Amino acid sequence: MRVGIFTDTYRPQVNGVVSSITTLEKELRKKGHKVYIITTTDPDAKAIEPNVLRIPSIEFKPAPQYRLGLVYSAKIIKKISKLDLDVIHCQTEWGVGTFARFVATKLEIPLIHTYHTLYEYYGHYIFGNHLKNQRKKVAAAISKFYCERCNELIVPTRKVAVILKSYGIKKEPNIIPTGIYVDKFYRENYTDEDREFIRESFGVEKDDFLCVYVGRVAQEKSIDVLIDMFSKISDPKCKFMIVGKSYGDTGDKLKEQAKKLGISDRVIFVGEVPHEKVAIYYQIGEVFLNASISETQGLTFVEAMVAKVPVNARYDLNLEDLLVENEAGLVYRNEEEFIKNIKKLKEDTEFRKKMIEKAFTVSMDYTAENFGNRVEALYKKTIEEYDSSESFTLFRGEKFIQQIRRWASPKSSDRSPWRK
Structure with missing residues (x-):
């Protein structure tokens, strides 16, 4: 399979999401699959990174360790189309996550989403000590907006499945814990x-x-x-x-x-x-x-x-x-x-x-190998059942997409080995 993993956070950043992605990436490649990472630019990233495409991004001021990526670029979609992806695996609800949904719809590729972050516990990065009572409502709205617009949904534990259900999300998630070495x-x-x-x-x-x-x-x-x-x-x-x-x-x-x-x-x-x-x-x-x-x-x-x-x-x-x-x-x-x-x-x-x-x-049930096997099986199932007539994009209006194109003027990162 040819897999595109879309994420706002990736090496050299260090956090649980990056650990999950790098583990999955390694396990899939061990199985012979081709894996491409579509992520944000980072001033500390290596100049040459095989199979990594970094798209324009800005620092997320409330939490400088994170970055927000561009939500639309026709030029980058054209580059991604040449990869002939079989499946897109999105790891974020934000900039690159929005872009992943545009790409999936435009190129008619099945979309799988992993829900990593319980935003109601991270509201202090955005709101400080304000709006404590509203954080859960905001988290629920964001989560519902993204989680119902994919072909398959992955969560790491039963806890997350229960919380997403409480948010009003009807899509049945696949519980696949991240593995470790x-x-x-x-x-x-x-x-x-x-x-x-x-x-x-x-x-x-x-x-x-x-x-x-x-x-x-x-x-x-x-x-x-x-x-x-x-x-x-x-x-x-x-x-x-x-x-x-x-x-x-x-x-x-x-x-x-x-x-x-x-x-x-x-x-x-x-x-x-x-x-x-x-x-x-x-x-x-x-x-x-x-x-x-x-x-x-x-x-x-x-x-x-x-x-x-x-x-x-x-x-x-x-x-x-x-x-x-x-x-x-x-x-x-x-x-x-x-x-x-x-x-x-x-x-x-x-x-x-x-x-x-x-x-x-x-x-021993939480090994990287078990993690890779479970995700691989879901990829195969999703590809087999994919119906390209279904659309899970966030926005469907042509006028809106044209406006996004006008906003998306920054060029792809000079650090990207795919730049031509």
């Missing part, structure tokens, strides 16, 4: 000496009980909730390490919070670490903590499970299938349960051992 997180990749060295370099002693958080340090991750609950643990040998890049002033606010609570000596801010070193930071901990309820899937939970580190996470529907039903991790609904879970993992070694074993077994 599990071998990268195996404990066998490091020695006990390697893990001890990392701990010692941050002042963590052998008899300290270390809780770890690995992921983006951003407002929607609710790390402030973790710090507040952790402050109620008085044991000086219990420490909390936060690993990940800070966005905006979130990191500074969390450091100030820890200082006010009097636990600065027990909360360790590591910052961003090289991608290839992430796995060992899970492994140096005795328990992985998370309080986010904004996750559509939460790959960090799976990564911790593969690394054989018990999970203690704030209850959310996406954890029902992953942790609760399989007894593969602990969840809490309040501060009391949070502390109780940590105490249980610290004191009951047999319970801890059994949970680690169950979690590792469950995590």
